[in-house]
Amino acid sequence: MKISDWHERFTLQSTWTRDLRNFIFRKIDAQPGQTLLDVGVGTGALLDEYTGRGLQVIGLDLDLENCQFANLHPSKSIIFNADAHCMPFKQHQFDLTVTHYVLLWVRDPAQVVAEMKRVTKPGGYVVAFAEPDYHSRIDYPEAFQDIGKIQNRSLAFQGIDLSMGRKLGHLFRTIGLKDVRLGLLAGQWRYPEKDDFDHEWDIIAFDLGGMVPVEEILAMKEQALKSWLDGEATVFIPTFYAYGMV
């Protein structure tokens, strides 16, 4: 996929968690003028939202191409190309240090959360907005179950921790964050449209590529689309959030 396709994907993904972010920002009383570090900023899908809240945003990502793309963004954010395991910031620098769909990708999530805590001011917050637990996914009916299993295999092959979600609470508590709140993003399904399927399928096809022959992917797609348009399909990947005070 091209980087602009990834950006589109990340932007769509960020709409699923928007209400949750609003909820958490209210809970932690985020105020305009505060500094926010977005760890694993990716292509910058969330930059507009954060700067739109009046936050002063710094982004950090390991992937140079993502950083370059995020840097093209018209918002006034500064993007660092660096590793979240060892961030190039002084301690107690940010009011809020947040992450969104990132800890499942990193080598040592405990080290990354410890770094997030280190760079956050006392009284500030560390937030993981969305960490999925692919091992507890629900895929219905059978056509989707098969796709789900192959997608999980592919994600594991790409190096993600399929059980990150369930580990999040313990991770936040053991790192010594205070008053840790842990929760689950609720699911909501409107009547399934072809457009939604196409968006979903792009990423599924990307994950299935190389794992299954093309003809098999196309046959799966046909079966899955029928079940989707019949209103039969339910796909749910439990996605956890956590926040805690420094």
Ligand SMILES: C[S@@+](CC[C@H](N)C(=O)[O-])C[C@H]1O[C@@H](n2cnc3c(N)ncnc32)[C@H](O)[C@@H]1O
């Ligand atoms: C699924 S993307 C999420 C991007 C963005 N947070 C969003 O939600 O649109 C995961 C991002 O984490 C970044 N990442 C993975 N490991 C990292 C590390 N050790 N340090 C910094 N960024 C990392 C990847 O380069 C990628 O941009």
